Amino acid sequence: MPTIKTRSLKYDEGEEHILRRLGGALAVHWNTLPEINRTTLLEQAVFMHDRYPTVHLEQQIQAFIVKHQDNG
Numbered sequence: 001m002p003t004i005k006t007r008s009l010k011y012d013e014g015e016e017h018i019l020r021r022l023g024g025a026l027a028v029h030w031n032t033l034p035e036i037n038r039t040t041l042l043e044q045a046v047f048m049h050d051r052y053p054t055v056h057l058e059q060q061i062q063a064f065i066v067k068h069q070d071n072g
Helices: 013-028 035-046 057-068
Strands: none
Touching: 013 057, 035 057
16 A cells, blocks of 8 residues: 655646546546545545645545546
């Protein structure tokens, strides 16, 4: 399993649409990923730095995936 640690992804403002599309693609295909990959990705997402601080992030991410997984 990859090492989960606090990370920051540096990207230009003009690349933000790429990150949104990649995240969207991941959310739509979430249930097709092996459990180990879903666990790793979810844990890493919780430890990613972002400009918007939040609490209960893991639960918010899981709720988002459930809400949007069949919208593709």
